[in-house]
Amino acid sequence: MKLSVLGATGQSGQFLVSQALQQGHEVTALVRNVTKLTIQHKNLKVVEANIFSAEQLSGHFQGQDAVISCLGFPYKIFSAISGYTDSMEAIVAAMRLAKVNRVITMTSWYTSPESGQNSPLMVRFLLLPLIRSVLNNMNQMENYLEKECSDLSWTVVRPPGLQNVPATDKEILTHEGYFVPDPNGYPVTNSVARGDVARFMLSLLSSNEWLKKGVAMCTN
Template identity: 85%
Template sequence: MMKLSILGATGQSGQYLVLHALEEGHEVTALVRNITKLTIQHKNLKVVETNIFSAEQLSEHLQGQDAVISCLGFPYKIFSAISGYTDSVRALVAAMRQSDVSRIIAMTSWYTSPESGQNAPVLVRFFLLPLIRSVLTNMYQMENYLETECADLNWTIVRPPGLKNIPATDKELLTHEGYFVPDPSGYPVTNSVARGDVARFMLCLLNNNEWIKKGVAMCTK
């Protein structure tokens, strides 16, 4: 059992993460921007409304926590850059250092690296990726920040493909150190994964040092 702080808990992926963590017996503190958006109730769940861009506010709630898991999401903008991923992770890392918490698991996406979508299916490569490029670019910047500025932390970047709003399955998890999970020919093995399976994978990392200080693409078989 661990004490976990979860950011992005009101989102679709975050709610699966909170439910799975509670099912596994963890104590969860959900750090949210809007307390009314999280309707889950449980004796081991504490919901705290806070400014996710404020290291001072975040650090108050990270005292005594074993790990932080972030599945924060920020909507894409077609004609302008976004900065929510980097802004929030900088505040979060500062708060973790103040609170002496070293473990962070952060969710991004397949294809964050600009060149990594070359083998993606035509619709993904030429329609979806350009549409969400502002999100992917900022996710990539967040990944680079963790890789280059956070040697003192035990970080893991989790990269799932397209997210289906369904519970966890019992399918085998596939992982790859990179920006997508390739088949033997080097092409992506799938386009999507269940949000519940992403939650299942992120929680299993708490007891597994294989992906410390690494980015891991994941999906199911």
């Protein structure tokens, strides 16, 4: 497939680009700084683009089979952030202009405000309040896709805490919700390998199981 990848210079994005190339996909990486992506491959094209400009993005989306976003934006303690919604609105507008239908993006567990009630104490009372500005904007982006993008085949992938390690051969667990629960309704884990998130996102290219849905994932 021909894939446009945003966030390719990030830790998760680099795992995804590498795996996509290994699987034989043709990848166009749209980045803010071309020098930050050190991967070289005959099927990799690296272009500088403004991720908030539908006009710029649409030209690079022409002829692509899917768009994958691994974009991330840092949290702010005392103010809201809007990077997730702002970038997705530009991506969607560009996809419509370029007539691309498939988009896969990543957010996080616990994006819904009340979904962390059964999380571990440290997560619930320390981590979640700290990154709530990020989670809120992720949630806004998810709602935007659900309410405004019925014409597109979108999937939101929600992983737990990210470990900067390659893919494993572990079984991937999924759940249509804001975390993956154990039989008692508590989260089965707190973390996942970035490489496994990339592995799962790429697997969605050949599956219709999670179209127009948000899916929490982790490994067993």
